[in-house]
Amino acid sequence: MNLKELVGIEAATYVKDGMIVGLGTGSTAYYFVKELGRRVKEEDLQITGVVTSIRTEEQAKELGIPLKTIDEVESVDLTVDGADEISDDFQGIKGGGAALLFEKVVATYSKECIWIVDESKMVNKLGDFPLPVEVVPFGSHNLFRLFEAKGYNPTWRKTDAGEILLTDGDHHIIDLHLEVIEDPRALADELDKCVGVVEHGLFIDMISRVIVGTPEGPKTLEVPTR
Numbered sequence: 001m002n003l004k005e006l007v008g009i010e011a012a013t014y015v016k017d018g019m020i021v022g023l024g025t026g027s028t029a030y031y032f033v034k035e036l037g038r039r040v041k042e043e044d045l046q047i048t049g050v051v052t053s054i055r056t057e058e059q060a061k062e063l064g065i066p067l068k069t070i071d072e073v074e075s076v077d078l079t080v081d082g083a084d085e086i087s088d089d090f091q092g093i094k095g096g097g098a099a100l101l102f103e104k105v106v107a108t109y110s111k112e113c114i115w116i117v118d119e120s121k122m123v124n125k126l127g128d129f130p131l132p133v134e135v136v137p138f139g140s141h142n143l144f145r146l147f148e149a150k151g152y153n154p155t156w157r158k159t160d161a162g163e164i165l166l167t168d169g170d171h172h173i174i175d176l177h178l179e180v181i182e183d184p185r186a187l188a189d190e191l192d193k194c195v196g197v198v199e200h201g202l203f204i205d206m207i208s209r210v211i212v213g214t215p216e217g218p219k220t221l222e223v224p225t226r
Ligand code: 5RP
Pocket: 024, 025, 026, 027, 028, 029, 081, 082, 083, 084, 093, 094, 095, 096, 097, 098, 099, 100, 103
């Protein structure tokens, strides 16, 4: 069993009958959703899933997990998702799979969020992983130029065919190659104020627990209350 599968299965143990569960996106969240599908089928687990992407929606439907949209529920009991980087103080970068906007919306309405990662994602400071910024297409080339002027080394997220990618929300993604983010909270505030930015991949104070896949097994880290 690979480390992603291990943490996916471990995270699914936090899911109980009757819960509304946020279903993350990516190759690690895939295993969480797969395990929930197994429990729905084999253990008659009664849950309602809320997806964070079209990809996850397709997977959940195939597995027979009952679904509602985020707008059909007032809150989500628990969301389990992957992450691209998690710093020492449990802040994160997400959006490597281009689903950051819907992931952040679902996380925002979740009573609890758990991230599942392999140990390569645990870092001292954020920023080695390019920071995704989701932008409306209208005016996005000007935003790109603004990020260039700020020295943020932007690149367009492209499809395998080399075209500028369109997210599930019909936006573009500009990746910022920052190397290190000294103050994630300040950068998040700055990006929040940029007109045309729909959302960015800095997830600040959003989680209560991380499950890290290590060769010795899944290691659960509780995030201290802030
Ligand atoms: C998608 C995400 C993913 O959760 C993140 O990229 C981690 O993915 P993976 O588990 O495949 O490494 O934020 O937008």
